[in-house]
Amino acid sequence: MPARDALSERLIPLQRLRPGDHAFVSYGDDEVRWEAVTAFVRLGLARGEKVLVLPSPDVPEEEVLARIDFPSRSTVRARRHGQLAVTSMRELIRPDAVFTAARQMGQLHAATDRATAEGYTGLRAFIDMGWVAALGADVAAMARRETGAHALFTGRPYTEVCAYDRRRFDRAVLTAMEQAHPRVALERLGSLRTVHGPDEAVAFVGEADAANQAGFVRSLEIALSRTAAARRLTVDLTRLHFLSVGCAVGLLTLARGAAGHDLVEVRCDRGQHRMLRRLGADAVPRLAPREVVRPC
Template sequence: MSASGTRHRAVEHLGHGDHLCLAFSDDAEQRRVVTAYLLGGLARDERVMYFADRSTPGQVLSWIREAGTDPAPALNSGQLTVTTADDSYLATGTFDADAMVATLHQEVTDALAAGFTGFRVSGEMGWSLRNLPGAERLGEYETKATDVFAGHPASAICQYDARRFDAAALDDFDRRHTGTLEQQPLHASASLRLVPSWRNGRQALRVVGDVDYHCAPALAGALQTAAGWPGDITVDMDALEFIDLAGVRALVRAAEQLPAGRRLHVVDLDPMLSEVIHVVGWDEIPALTVTAREVLA
């Protein structure tokens, strides 16, 4: 697996020092990740903060409650704070990137001084689309915020609703984080995971592990799901270890079944496998493009 695969992290494996980007286009997926993140912090006796925007603080607390945990004790003890973007990022009426970074540094220090094992924070970033003074510095803030968490018992998840941010903005914000939150896999086994993801600000299907004739039907099913996403289909093969003829045929069939004008892009495929597809002639199918992974010298 290439080193870039380490950028994708499941919320259950998130640790201290992480400053991760969550791009989502489904409310249920946002809720799943956020709930797991908040509950994980409470269970580890970390100080937990949440800055809501499109959601309300009451909704966020209901996610915790419906997951089987009463948030009242953590709220009363000061372990948990759920507030709004207006009372955090925009507390002065404008967005001051440097002041917000300084505030987070102080929150980490205060959490440890209070006896908590760490600090974690998550914020909904849709407020930046309101054309408020200072919002244009959000990218700068995301870059600087990484230093708040690096090397410290602290972590963050910044949430970007892909239905509201364009692909260029999503890609830029993602690159300013140390990693990306992995979505719920469409298929997960000992040898293969098929995971909805984001690449260049657009939805993609990540193939992680081995595809053989046993799990080719799972790949076909995941490709069918991806066909329901808008635009072309991107299949990210950066973390692919092996694919046999049955797996390649699943890709070819998925491309052939696309309506006119749509394409299936297989990207970062192992150069040797890419050459095999070229020799066989499958890359001559109009709806299928295959791009080999760059080999570093």
């Protein structure tokens, strides 16, 4: 469904997170949680980052590793060499027994520096917020940490996902925590969201693949209908993790047939721009692909 709230600008696929990003994600299903953890870990390892996983305290390390490694033992080497570690908030703040934002952030700041000194490209951490109840932490203190952690991220090679189990936190806390994070990750891998901006601009977030092609094309048809009077439409593809050839062809076909429009501007990254040109974008007079770089 289209979204028009403040969330729209912060929503991003988990696979598009990069150093400096601090993201909220929530889940209400254990399988969804493990999909997110596994993708986050494997992408970090592939990018040469050091990776920390802080699971919910009630989940044993053996289960975490079994989930991440399924169906193969792909992280054994990374664990052996110290690139991947499963730890806990209790370990992170040691020797302190009580959580404080200053102690936690200081430890993560130092861990990021150690990671780069060891030759890694940065540090990323997946933190399941089940630790809050386990340590008896104050929710207000946690909120202050989430809104005041800029020094961990600004200009630094650190990426963090804070995962909230909707079965453990009430709705007011979840809403506040979602608003406290600069980024909000899509809950499900493989999903596609359509969000609308000023002047009926349409942005796609997630994966525009074969499974989502009908929805992708339908959203474009609706956007073209809504912008008929203005005679121009802006389409933003920069928050897609994947754009299939079928969806790209659908976009070109609709732009070619949009006789009532003077301009269909497509904001895209380098790979998407290359694909559109190879598929014939230059032959569509009213189509204007524009390569953009996400601001740091």
